[in-house]
Amino acid sequence: MIIQQQIKKIVFALAIIASLSFQVFCQEGQKQRLIVLTDLDYFEPDDAQSLVRLLLYSNQLDIEGLIATGNAENADDLYPDYIRKIIGEYDKIQANLLKHEDGFPTGKELLNVVKVGIPLYGMEGVGEGKDSEGSDWIIAKLEEKDERPLWINVWGGSNTLAQTLWKIKKTESEKEAKRLISKLRIYAISDQDDSGAWIRKNFPDLFYIVSPGRYQDGTWVGMMSVIPGLKNDVVSNFWFAENVQQAHGSLGAIYPNVVFGVEGDTPSFLYLINNGLNSPEHPDWGSWGGRYEYYTPDNDTTVEWRIPIVQETRPIWTNAEDTYTPTVEAPYGMSIVNDTTTITGDKVTVSRWREEFQNDFAARMDWCVKEYEEANHPPDVEMVTPKEITVKSREIFQLDGTKCSDPDGDGLIYYWFNYQEAGSCKEPARLFPPNSAKVRAMAPKVDETETVHFILKVTDRGTPRLTRYARVIVTVEPAK
Structure with missing residues (x-):
């Protein structure tokens, strides 16, 4: 009887956890x-x-x-x-x-x-x-x-x-x-x-x-x-x-x-x-709106x-200010590389996304007059890596976005980056290679618990190119 009661309690607890997880998922979407x-x-x-x-x-x-x-x-x-x-x-x-x-x-x-x-x-x-x-x-x-x-x-x-x-x-x-x-x-x-x-x-x-x-x-x-x-x-x-x-x-x-x-x-x-980037209850995380x-x-x-x-x-x-280095497509070798200009300022927190949200606007204007097959639609970003993970200082770990797809069958361009201003850690986190669906990252060295925000930007090759995102928040704990 005691074992049965314990099983019931475990089942009830799991149901509560599942319910809360479902509620969180619904709130985000x-x-x-x-x-x-x-x-x-x-x-x-x-x-x-x-x-x-x-x-x-x-x-x-x-x-x-x-x-x-x-x-x-x-x-x-x-x-x-x-x-x-x-x-x-x-x-x-x-x-x-x-x-x-x-x-x-x-x-x-x-x-x-x-x-x-x-x-x-x-x-x-x-x-x-x-x-x-x-x-x-x-x-x-x-x-x-x-x-x-x-x-x-x-x-x-x-x-x-x-x-x-x-x-x-x-x-x-x-x-x-x-x-x-x-x-x-x-x-x-x-x-x-x-x-x-x-x-x-x-x-x-x-x-x-x-x-x-x-x-x-x-x-x-x-x-x-x-x-x-x-x-x-x-x-x-x-x-x-x-x-x-x-x-x-x-x-x-x-x-x-x-x-x-x-x-x-x-x-x-x-x-x-x-769009996978915006989180309205967290203005300090960054979004299309700044x-x-x-x-x-x-x-x-x-x-x-x-x-x-x-x-x-x-x-x-x-x-708030961001420091932003635009990326460009390269003809040989690594397909996406940093441009030669770095920009800092509060207005950059909006303008850094401008090409992406303008393309999104242009695509929706196409929807006003075109059939589905004639227009472009944003990619579906589905993560393998959970939205929040915990690692140790200097630990190497993986970020996996290999489940992403496109409703129009377009090819996809992947780009991972550390959105440093959105997290608490002042030391930049390293990614390699940043332009792959699945990447390795090294946690920065920390002496106390810090957060690091990684953004996956997924862009299709349709016209106009459309972008969606995923955010992974990594909690970095000091090594014991």
């Missing part, structure tokens, strides 16, 4: 909930550009709100009809997108989540009697029985979010307010009115990614910057004309020309795309700017 606050208008059309791209990823995200808001330059005129117009063009090509991947919502479903904020500047729109359709909608979505985080992308002014938080704090119990606010995740494209700083000061536990201060100092500028040593033509006007605007259907045709900068808001949702670290930035409050720059009162997720 699940769609992220998303509400966008956008100051989309006809004067600076970068929001319209970003919305076109966002709709092409609407099957990978649960878009639960598209809320028209203002900004520092234009708080009075909101343009929900422009949002609806772009959705109307998307609806014309939605059926063709479904030939390539499942899950694209209908235009009607997206129109149902278009809402409007308050046409007032910043904190003028926060307080008693300042509720709007947009702020009420965010609260309603927070109250739904969905335990996933609710991401808010702030592409313009943030006073609709500020009013949401003000209302929750005023009307809910302390316990319920804490529960609702804990579900929020904010990624703001700089501060575009004075409510962002107010939010961070008054809600110190709120998860908040932002580059405070002048726009040109933001990490997100890596989306559009011309950076020596990188392939900059993928963000040129000519690239967008060829790959988006012309001969790619109604959605491409409505993509507006660049006025100042291209798609400044796009990194906020590229951060959420499930890499950020948690600290209190020393804002220069003496700088004159359209929005008063104030000192932060608590840590936030904000600008």
Whole structure:
């Protein structure tokens, strides 16, 4: 009887472990909930550009709100009809997108989540009697029985979010307010009115990614910057004309020309795309949307700017630097080698992935008009090595990505690298050879336990070339 009871306990424990493993797997692969606050208008059309791209990823995200808001330059005129117009063009090509991947919502479903904020500047729109359709909608979505985080992308002014938080704090119990606010995740494209700083000061536990201060100092500028040593033509006007605007259907045709900068808001949702690299709960791990670290930035409050720059009162997720050496294909010998240029900076945390996410955009634009057999689709990255392993200092171990495949039958290009900034270890880890599906690595010498992040980048040979990733986090323990 005792043995049978022990067996039952073991079986029960294994079932619990299996259940937890399944839950973790589902969380990693699940769609992220998303509400966008956008100051989309006809004067600076970068929001319209970003919305076109966002709709092409609407099957990978649960878009639960598209809320028209203002900004520092234009708080009075909101343009929900422009949002609806772009959705109307998307609806014309939605059926063709479904030939390539499942899950694209209908235009009607997206129109149902278009809402409007308050046409007032910043904190003028926060307080008693300042509720709007947009702020009420965010609260309603927070109250739904969905335990996933609710991401808010702030592409313009943030006073609709500020009013949401003000209302929750005023009307809910302390316990319920804490529960609702804990579900929020904010990624703001700089501060575009004075409510962002107010939010961070008054809600110190709120998860908040932002580059405070002048726009040109933001990490997100890596989306559009011309950076020596990188392939900059993928963000040129000519690239967008060829790959988006012309001969790619109604959605491409409505993509507006660049006025100042291209798609400044796009990194906020590229951060959420499930591509094997991104890990939204870990901004310091790096992603298509950039890499950020948690600290209190020393804002220069003496700088004159359209929005008063104030000192932060608590840590936030904000600008971090990467050092990046691009790779190039070689005609002989090792097929992939380091280029001659090394680049350092916070904008590099976005721009280092630019060729890859631009190719991804171009492929999805092809999906708007092409049959499945005529277009390219991303490779499937399946690892043999677990996502987390533990080794000893100076130990040699293997990383195995030999199960990767491609849905179109294209050849695959493999490249492993140590993403040093994402881990805690300051000594680089060695890989050999880096351009094979299966590689050997040597753990760095450590005197205390450290983490090392290895990224496998898998690129197909289709047109345009598409890339997906896998991340292996190696815990390195001191040798006994």
